[in-house]
Amino acid sequence: MLDIKITKTTTPKTKAPDDQLGFGKVFSDHMFIIDYNEGQGWHDARIVPYGPLPMDPSAVVFHYAQECFEGLKAYRTAEDKIQLFRPDCNAKRMQNTQERLCLPVIPEDIFVDAVKALVEVEKDFVPHLDGSSLYIRPFTIATTAQLGVHAAHDAQFIIICSPSGAYYAAGLAPIKIYVEDTYTRAAPGGTGFIKCGGNYAASLLAGEIAEKRGYSQVLWLDGLEQKYVEEVGAMNIFFKIDGKVYTAYANDTDGTVLPGVTRRSVIELLEEWGYDVVIGKLAIETIMQASKEGKLEEVFGTGTAAVISPVKQLDYKTDVAYINDGEIGPLTQKIYDTMTGIQWGRLPDTKGWIVPVC
Structure with a gap:
């Protein structure tokens, strides 16, 4: 001790x-x-x-x-x-x-x-x-x-x-996100997978621009091709497309995406519930096309502060994806209820995630 x-x-x-x-x-x-x-x-x-x-x-x-x-x-x-x-x-x-x-x-x-x-x-x-x-x-x-x-x-x-x-003074309200295709947050071999202040300082300008345009967060694309989705603001992000759940690859020791504790926990819950969780590269064009085909079912961010942040709209260049009629999706709500239920002791901790203090 x-x-x-x-x-x-x-x-x-x-x-x-x-x-x-x-x-x-x-x-x-x-x-x-x-x-x-x-x-x-x-x-x-x-x-x-x-x-x-x-x-x-x-x-x-x-x-x-x-x-x-x-x-x-x-x-x-x-x-x-x-x-x-x-x-x-x-x-x-x-x-x-x-x-x-x-x-x-x-x-x-x-x-x-x-x-x-x-x-x-x-x-x-x-x-x-x-x-x-x-x-x-x-x-x-x-x-x-x-x-x-x-x-x-x-x-x-x-x-x-x-x-x-x-975190949500007015309730769990879905947000609008701007897909950033000029600035980048991280590059291979850099510090994208760690929590250092420089990562966040470098993200501020794009965030300010997005906020002035009426968006709550920025969705970052990869630093090489500006093609694949990575993080949103200070959160990891998930996409439910045609029944499957997709999220970017995050490694504890390298890479460009922060391995979030909430992200990790959500993946464990989804797999326990029988969902096919696809971890890897997902192109923004694939997401926008899924929206056009009616297959983009839910989008949500995960992080310590907000826990779960539902997304209602993605704007990429001149294209717009509207998600679930602007309402929080059933899976997103279930994840939020389960995560916060465990954290605040309203649900039993069956995974050994909780550490008592006093």
């Missing part, structure tokens, strides 16, 4: 009402920090009051973007228990990311123990309102003070928490 020194705040925050939280806008009282130094390894694990981080201006995180992050949630059940959803998957994905970015690798047990310890300290910040949760943001930053493009020798692994309301 990780030995963590805990220093409680002397100025606790006034908690915002659960129905006024939004997403990622308010933060809890404390944060977890553990340091890494070459030759010493990970050391000095602590939970301290939430606040600014003292950083040398030459720290390589500022200059060469050696950083990465994860996202998961803590849920309060009807029995007033607090639980996590598959934190081991987040820990393993962060390890893959750290290896790709030449960052020190945080052991899985330290990652999970730290998350559990911080959530237990911050248990009063886990909202009670249905659909709300405590969003948990672990991240790693390179702290070596040097200029020069070299892997860092020092780092910090930090966790902060943000009590967040239901």
Whole structure:
């Protein structure tokens, strides 16, 4: 068990009402920090009051973007228990990311123990309102003070928490998506399969353009041919075409698509329910043609924040695909109900996905 020194705040925050939280806008009282130094390894694990981080201006995180992050949630059940959803998957994905970015690798047990310890300290910040949760943001930053493009020798692994309301304030409403065919998110051999800030920074311009045109998200195509669908916004995406469910290939150690924890869980559920899940390349032209033939039945995104995001419309160049008359599809609804049911403890966990905290 990780030995963590805990220093409680002397100025606790006034908690915002659960129905006024939004997403990622308010933060809890404390944060977890553990340091890494070459030759010493990970050391000095602590939970301290939430606040600014003292950083040398030459720290390589500022200059060469050696950083990465994860996202998961803590849920309060009807029995007033607090639980996590598959934190081991987040820990393993962060390890893959750290290896790709030449960052020190945080052991899985330290990652999970730290998350559990911080959530237990911050248990009063886990909202009670249905659909709300405590969003948990672990991240790693390179702290070596040097200029020069070299892997860092020092780092910090930090966790902060943000009590967040239901992602869909107005309910599970299907969205419009713009298919981006100019900018690209990732290329083979790059960092598309990991969670680093640079991936998201590079996506902002296309997202801004799409939003100004009235779209909620951008659907990214592959970086080589601009032909095959990959991700949508910060989510993985699925297409139900003529009874089969398609999604892009995502590898834990290479590739261009993030291997989402929600994505992985959805695939497991679909296969358990008897669906033929096709994982691989799917051309945008195939999707648009399926729409014309009446075979494009449902489209939905998957991710930690939204869990499931139904899609009602895809716009690609001058072509438009309308999905299920603008309504959420029956399979999409079933997946959402099942995933959130397990996460909030309304349905039994038959797969060992839930990790109790307190």
